[in-house]
Amino acid sequence: SLRFKPDTEKVSANVIQGKYYSVAFDESGNLQSITNLTTGLTYPISQNFLYYKAFPGNKSDSQASGAYIFRPADNTPVSVPLTTWNGIYRGSVVQEAYQQFSSWASQVVRVYADKPYVEVQWTIGPIPTDDNVGKEVVTRYNIPGFGNKGVFFTDANGREILQRQLNYRPTWNLNQTEPVGGNYFPVNALIAIKSGDAKAQLSVLVDRSQGGTSLNDGDVEIMLHRRLTQDDGRGVGEPLNETGPDGKGLIIRGTHYLVLDAPATAARVYRTVAQEVLLTPQLSFSNSNILPGQYVKNFVTVYTGLRSALPPNVHLLTLDQFRHTGPVPSPGGTAPYIIRLEHFYEADEDSDLSRPVTFDIQNLFAPFTVTDVHELTLGANLPIEELQRLSWKTQDGSTPVKQKKALIGTTITLGPMQIVTLQANINL
Amino acid sequence: SCNAEKPGMINVHLVPHTHDDVGWLITVDQYYYRQVQFILDGVIAELQADPTKRFIYVEIAFFSRWFNEQNDATRHIVQSLVSQGRLEFILGGWCMNDEAATHYSAIIDQHKLGFEYLRLNFGDCGRPKIGWQIDPFGHSREQASLFAQFGFDGLFFGRLDYQDKLKRQGDKSMEFVWKGSPNNLGDVSDLFTGVLPLGYGPPGGYCFDISCGPDSVIKDDPRLHDYNVQQMVDGFIQTVNQEAAWYRTNHLIATMGSDFNYVQAHMFFKEMDKLIEYVNARQAVGSNINLLYSTPSCYLKQLNNDNLTWATKEDDFFPYADHPHAFWTGYFTSRAALKGYVRVVNSFFQTVKQVAALAKLDNTFDSGAQLQRLAEVLGVAQHHDGVSGTSKQAVAFDYAQRLAEGVSAGQ
Numbered sequence: 001s002l003r004f005k006p007d008t009e010k011v012s013a014n015v016i017q018g019k020y021y022s023v024a025f026d027e028s029g030n031l032q033s034i035t036n037l038t039t040g041l042t043y044p045i046s047q048n049f050l051y052y053k054a055f056p057g058n059k060s061d062s063q064a065s066g067a068y069i070f071r072p073a074d075n076t077p078v079s080v081p082l083t084t085w086n087g088i089y090r091g092s093v094v095q096e097a098y099q100q101f102s103s104w105a106s107q108v109v110r111v112y113a114d115k116p117y118v119e120v121q122w123t124i125g126p127i128p129t130d131d132n133v134g135k136e137v138v139t140r141y142n143i144p145g146f147g148n149k150g151v152f153f154t155d156a157n158g159r160e161i162l163q164r165q166l167n168y169r170p171t172w173n174l175n176q177t178e179p180v181g182g183n184y185f186p187v188n189a190l191i192a193i194k195s196g197d198a199k200a201q202l203s204v205l206v207d208r209s210q211g212g213t214s215l216n217d218g219d220v221e222i223m224l225h226r227r228l229t230q231d232d233g234r235g236v237g238e239p240l241n242e243t244g245p246d247g248k249g250l251i252i253r254g255t256h257y258l259v260l261d262a263p264a265t266a267a268r269v270y271r272t273v274a275q276e277v278l279l280t281p282q283l284s285f286s287n288s289n290i291l292p293g294q295y296v297k298n299f300v301t302v303y304t305g306l307r308s309a310l311p312p313n314v315h316l317l318t319l320d321q322f323r324h325t326g327p328v329p330s331p332g333g334t335a336p337y338i339i340r341l342e343h344f345y346e347a348d349e350d351s352d353l354s355r356p357v358t359f360d361i362q363n364l365f366a367p368f369t370v371t372d373v374h375e376l377t378l379g380a381n382l383p384i385e386e387l388q389r390l391s392w393k394t395q396d397g398s399t400p401v402k403q404k405k406a407l408i409g410t411t412i413t414l415g416p417m418q419i420v421t422l423q424a425n426i427n428l
Numbered sequence: 429s430c431n432a433e434k435p436g437m438i439n440v441h442l443v444p445h446t447h448d449d450v451g452w453l454i455t456v457d458q459y460y461y462r463q464v465q466f467i468l469d470g471v472i473a474e475l476q477a478d479p480t481k482r483f484i485y486v487e488i489a490f491f492s493r494w495f496n497e498q499n500d501a502t503r504h505i506v507q508s509l510v511s512q513g514r515l516e517f518i519l520g521g522w523c524m525n526d527e528a529a530t531h532y533s534a535i536i537d538q539h540k541l542g543f544e545y546l547r548l549n550f551g552d553c554g555r556p557k558i559g560w561q562i563d564p565f566g567h568s569r570e571q572a573s574l575f576a577q578f579g580f581d582g583l584f585f586g587r588l589d590y591q592d593k594l595k596r597q598g599d600k601s602m603e604f605v606w607k608g609s610p611n612n613l614g615d616v617s618d619l620f621t622g623v624l625p626l627g628y629g630p631p632g633g634y635c636f637d638i639s640c641g642p643d644s645v646i647k648d649d650p651r652l653h654d655y656n657v658q659q660m661v662d663g664f665i666q667t668v669n670q671e672a673a674w675y676r677t678n679h680l681i682a683t684m685g686s687d688f689n690y691v692q693a694h695m696f697f698k699e700m701d702k703l704i705e706y707v708n709a710r711q712a713v714g715s716n717i718n719l720l721y722s723t724p725s726c727y728l729k730q731l732n733n734d735n736l737t738w739a740t741k742e743d744d745f746f747p748y749a750d751h752p753h754a755f756w757t758g759y760f761t762s763r764a765a766l767k768g769y770v771r772v773v774n775s776f777f778q779t780v781k782q783v784a785a786l787a788k789l790d791n792t793f794d795s796g797a798q799l800q801r802l803a804e805v806l807g808v809a810q811h812h813d814g815v816s817g818t819s820k821q822a823v824a825f826d827y828a829q830r831l832a833e834g835v836s837a838g839q
Contacts, residue, residue, distance in 0.1 A: 063754050067818045068565065070758035136758070156570035157532040160609060162744060170743040172595045177752040184757035185746055186528035186568070208768040209529035209815070211760030223761040232758075236453070236818055240762055252764045278531065278771070282779045305786045317533060320781040321789075323796055324548060334790050340536075347612050367786050378536060378577035381543035381555060390581040390728070392620050393737040394605045399618040403579070417612035419577065426788070 008091030016088055016095035016109065020116040021260075023109060029085025029099050031109065034118060036260050041200050043143045043260065047120070049105045050077035051127075052180065054134030056230050065134055066232020067240040070181040070211070070223075077138065080105050104128060104249075105137070116269050117205070118258040126249020127227035134228035134239070138221050141204065141258070146218035147196020154212060158189040158274065160346060160417060166215065180215065184223070187212040189274045191220055194263055201266045205257040207277055225252050267349040268312075275315055275344065307366050310341075313353040317342045317419060319365075326423035328374040328383050336372070338380050339422040343414035354416050361422075362410035368426035375407040376421045383423075429513025430726035431480055434718040437711070438678050439730070440668055441722030442700060444483045445685040446471075447563060447628060448490050450523040452813040455826040460493050463688040468494045470693030472506060475514050481697060482721040483690075484518045486560055488542035489808055491517075495549065503549075511553045516723045520546050520556030522807030526816040527561065527568040528746065528760050529767055534774050535574055538807040543578075558724045559583035559619070562628035562683070564812045565756040566748035573608030573617040582620040582728045584681070586628040588745050590752075596623060597674040601739055603731065610742045620728070620738070622681070625674065629686040631667040633660075636699035637689040646702045661706050668717050679730045681722075762817030766824055770806070770815045773831045777802050780838040798837040805834035 014025045014032075022035040035042035052072035057064035065071040086098035097109040104126055110119040120139075127135050150166035164185050167176045176182050185191075191212040192203040204212075204220050211223040227249060228240045244250035257277060259269050288295060295301070310316065318340035326336040339361070345354045362369055375384045384403055392399045406412050406420035414420060433439040446467050450456045468491070471483050485491050495503065509515040521539040546554035559575040559582070561567060567585055575583055583606070588596075596602045602625070608617035629635065635644055647654045671680055690696055704719040711718065749755045761767075781799060789795040813819040814827050 061753075063751070065758060067762050068756045068759050069754050070760075071753055071755070136761075156568045156744065157527070157530055157535060159532045159570045160573070160612065162569065169589075169592070171741065172592055175591060177749070178755050181753075181755040181757050182747060182749065184755065184760060186566075186760045188529070188531055208764060208771050209531075209760065210764070210767075211757050223758075225764050226758060226761055232754075234756075234818075236813075236820055238820055240758075240817070242763065242765070242821070250765060252768070254764065254768055278533070278775060279778055280772075280775050282776055305782065316782075317536075318778075318781070319785045320799075321785055321796070323544065323800065327547060335796075337785060365786065367788065377579045378574065379543040379579070380540050381547045382552075382579060387579045389576075389579060390620070390732045392605050392618070392732065393735065394618070394740050395737060396740070397615065399605060399620070400615050403577070403616050415612070417609060428788070 007093060008089040008096065011088055011090050013088050013090070016090070016097050016111045018095065018111040018113040018115065021111045021118050023097070023111055023118055025085075025088075025097055028082060029097070030082055034258065034260050039262055039265070041260055041262065043146070043200065046142045048140050049080040049101050049124070049137060050140060051080065051135040051137045052077045054136060054228050054230070056134065062233065064230035064232050065136065065228055066230060066234070067228070067236050068234045069232040070136060070184060071178060072136070072180050075180045116259070117273055120256040120258060121253065122224055122256065123251065123253040124225040125251035126244060127225060128249070129227050129229055129241070132229050134226070134230065136223055136226040136228075138223045139256070140219055140221045141202070142216065143202060143218040146193060146202070148193040148214065148217060149196060150214070151194070152214035152220070153192040153194075154185045154187050155189040158278070161190075161192075180213075183213045183215060184211040185213065187222065190270055191222065193218070193220055198263060201261060201263045203259040203266060203270045205259065205270060205274055205277055207255045222256070224254065264351065267345060268353055271344055271349070305366055307363055310364075311357045311359055313343055313345050313357055314359065314414065315342050315344045316340075322423070327376060327381055328423050330372050330423070330425055332425055336423050336425050337370070339370070339424055340419055341412060341414065342419040343416055345416055347416040349416070356413060356415045358411060358413040360411050368428055370410065370424040371427055372425040373407060373410055374423045375405055376423055377403070378419060378421050380421050380423070430729065431482070431720045431722060433679070433720060433730060436678075437716045437718040438668060438672055438680060440680045440682050440717060440719045441727040441730075442682050442684050442704070442719055443722055443724060443727070444481070444690070444696065444700065445486070445683055446689045447685065447687045448487050449687065449813055450487055450489050450808050450811040451823045451827060452819050453823070455823050456489060456808055459688065460490055463691050464490045465494055465497075467688065467690045467693065471690055472502070472509070472515075474693045474697045475509050476505060479514065480721055482514055482516070482723050484516045484723055486517075486519045487523050488520055488545050489522045489804070492545050507550060510550045513553075513723070516725060517546055517550070517554055517556045518558050518724050519560040522804065523811040523814070524561060524563065525810035526812040526814070527564045527571045528566055529815045529817070530810050531771070531774065532570055532574060533778070534770070534806060534810050535571065537803065538810045539578060541803050541807045557581050558728060560724065562586040562624065565759060565816070567745035569606070569608055569744040572606045572619045572621065573613065576608050576617040576619040580619065581725070582622065584622045584624055584724055586624050587748055587750065588623060589747075589749050592745070593623065600674060600676050602674050603676065603738065605738045605740045607740050607742045620731075621741075624681065624683055625671045626683070628683050630682065630684045631664065633663055634684075634703070635686065636684075636696045637686065638692040638695055639689065644699070646699055646706070648702055648706070657706050660703070661710060664703065664707055665710070665715065665717055676736060677731055677734050679727060681724070681727045759816045759818050763824055766817060766828060767815055769828060769831055770809050773809075773835055774806060776835060776838060777806055801837040802834035805830040
């Protein structure tokens with residue numbers, strides 16, 4: 001039978017580090033500073049858990065916080081301070097710091113030997129609501145003096161990034177009625193702030209959709225979990241109260257990934273890390289009596305589906321087979337394949353990786369070559385050359401009737417954020 | 429296949445529709461059994477009986493459940509209605525997905541799922557060309573960009589910040605061209621977008637659905653008590669004139685339907701027949717208002733024909749508040765475990781699809797059907813009451829259970 005020895009051991013220290021990052025804690029165990037070892041960028045940084053008390057609604061003002069609506073009773077959240085510092089563990093793969101904040105809030109901060117980010121794994125719950133006060137728990141990272149001036153950035157569904165500004169809307173003069181609730185935006189991949197001197201960007205990547213904002217200078221605030229006692233009157237008819245398997249309240253564990261970098265070089269880290277966070281390795285197990293050494297002799301244990309790597313700014317978004325036929329009639333007995341490839345950088349995000357890219361797909365895949373390749377619209381239901389859209393006149397031109405094609409033969413050229421959708425047959 | 433409008437008049441395009449949530453207060457399958465199957469049964473019968481009537485259907489998770497149960501004769505009837513444009517598929521995704529808590533890979537996949545079902549059963553006549561996000565709680569610029577890349581001609585939605593709506597009503601910017609990717613894809617991602625006048629339901633007092641209660645019915649026999657044709661017509665004309673002030677063209681859209689409407693399809697249609705007849709009868713005495721059965725694509729075509737120059741927008745419609753102090757920003761986080769699980773299952777799904785493709789399974793061991801099941805549960809989970817976390821707890825458990833079943837299928 002196999003034996004394992006834990007690789008990490010507890011050390012008396014207040015720093016965790018790897019090749020790319022060094023993170024320091026104060027003697028109480030609070031996060032204190034973050035250093036990007038590649039660029040030398042170093043900043044003090046704090047992290048706190050807080051909760052907003054939910055507005056419960058009353059006879060004269062019935063709008064409560066609920067499943068849909070975020071309305072704090074008090075715009076100043078309550079702090080959940082760190083109570084127990086469980087110290088630092090170091091190993092060859094990872095170094096970790098264990099923090100306990102309350103009976104229902106804890107965290108592990110990790111720096112891997114070879115990963116270009118700081119991992120923050122939060123565990124929140126069961127949120128106590130015995131006092132009948134709903135609570136909405138957030139994490140707040142803060143770099144004092146960062147100078148982002150109420151400006152922050154959030155992604156749209158994990159793709160293009162939009163600029164956000166406190167108490168501001170680009171298209172009308174906002175009369176802000178909720179200085180906290182009305183400054184929250186959706187975060188699907190990341191929320192970021194840039195320093196006033198343009199030297200640094202703090203990006204926090206998320207492992208699930210969350211709400212985020214930046215209320216104070218140098219803040220990145222993300223809502224992690226909510227437990228409420230009232231309904232908010234939009235029809236669901238029950239408070240958001242997840243009681244979990246034991247009825248005491250749901251415990252949720254998730255992860256943030258912090259990237260601190262110069263704005264010019266941040267994208268090549270956060271775009272690739274975001275893909276890794278979205279698409280994780282899948283673990284598969286089987287029972288076996290064979291020793292590992294013999295197993296790798298008997299079976300193929302390493303397989304790569306691509307003959308060579310894609311360019312670093314291209315991602316294989318879809319590899320699948322149509323259920324019956326594709327939109328282009330194709331000969332042969334088997335259903336054609338659907339392939340999508342995307343350039344996943346925006347223009348001007350990275351001096352190198354934002355450039356258009358050209359590559360060939362005929363021999364891209366290891367087990368087969370592709371033939372009869374046709375470009376389709378994004379929904380894979382129409383050949384792209386058959387698309388005729390209505391044209392609309394705008395003040396600076398008109399909308400196009402045709403879409404830009406990416407495919408010539410088996411060669412693909414993609415501009416920033418361009419996705420190509422293909423129907424192809426495979427040759428064994 | 430569009431009913432003729434009357435030039436020179438204000439043409440009100442009555443768009444009969446039903447807003448069918450793929451789970452919310454009860455589960456998707458409970459809604460199917462209790463409501464949706466009867467909606468489609470009744471609507472198809474009404475469409476068959478009268479070639480001037482129109483209906484749109486949106487959520488393919490429901491449509492496929494119904495269509496799969498029909499016999500060949502009914503399927504042929506439906507295909508004929510679709511070919512003639514009397515039944516139109518709008519949006520056509522597996523569901524009407526949430527826009528704040530969804531990842532673009534899942535948005536693309538769930539629309540492809542619906543589109544493929546429609547293509548295989550209805551050909552190009554079944555291809556949706558218009559986005560319909562009438563209920564989601566705020567709108568993402570990326571959603572507009574993806575719709576444009578699907579090849580849609582336009583998008584209509586219901587919810588936007590109450591201050592934004594007031595301004596747009598006042599300066600007639602309810603309809604505009606939304607630049608979905610101003611810095612990257614450019615005009616390829618431009619999408620004509622319209623804010624619907626009154627959320628997504630009919631004007632107040634004109635909900636003719638059985639769920640709306642008795643007061644809206646038109647009583648038009650002068651020999652009977654409570655004859656109300658005059659007030660019903662006056663009231664509708666008044667609403668039309670109010671709305672016309674918000675829009676730039678002589679065309680208006682009236683969404684005649686709401687949540688799970690048309691279970692008694694005959695009732696809604698019979699009342700609308702009367703509304704059309706009596707409002708249009710006023711033209712003989714000088715009214716300039718014309719009602720017609722229509723669809724979003726017929727309405728959009730009229731807007732396009734007018735050849736106006738439209739203002740543009742480059743930002744998005746988040747966050748959404750429907751009243752002061754009521755920002756719908758809690759759901760960005762609500763049910764964080766379900767939100768995490770949807771991501772985990774999506775990651776598994778992408779892997780399984782790739783492995784099946786690389787292994788050239790080609791439906792070995794029924795792999796195609798298993799992948800379809802996994803695709804469908806993810807499609808259901810993207811619903812705007814699913815991953816958003818705004819369903820009842822029992823329904824949230826149902827979403828999670830489905831995802832787990834999908835994972836088993838994938839394994």
